[in-house]
Amino acid sequence: MENSAEMQRFIEQEQQKAMVSEMVGKLTSVCWDKCITSTPGSKFSSGETTCLNNCAQRFLDMSVIIAKRFEMQ
């Protein structure tokens, strides 16, 4: 195939996008289940917003800890 370098760059970019999109999607699903316990209103309460924020950031912290835990062995 011609332009294989260009194509390869394109595919790498799209793979990265797909990874990001999958992570955001999964985390949204997990944090939605954890944080949105009542029926959705016309606006998030500040508690819900904070919970979603914290949930996503703590999940990242956890991933780091788990990665380190496996490096130690």
Next chain:
Amino acid sequence: MDSFSSPSMSSSGSPANTEALMDQIKAQLAQAYAQEFLETVGNKCFAKCVTKPGSSLSGSESSCISRCVDRYIEATGIVSRALFSSTR
């Protein structure tokens, strides 16, 4: 890396071809993303809003669903901002 050194990109006359292929892939990916998102939102909002399915969707169920969809989109934004703004 050294595949970048091949200068045949513009002379071969096929960039249009490659570009068309990339556009097609992009469109298909966009469709796949949208489809997956729709499926997730459907599952989440069905669980939240239609707790006891009746013979038809009630008015309150319908309005719950449209609020739920808006909130899920908002939640997606909050989560992606939380991931990519503070840690980088």
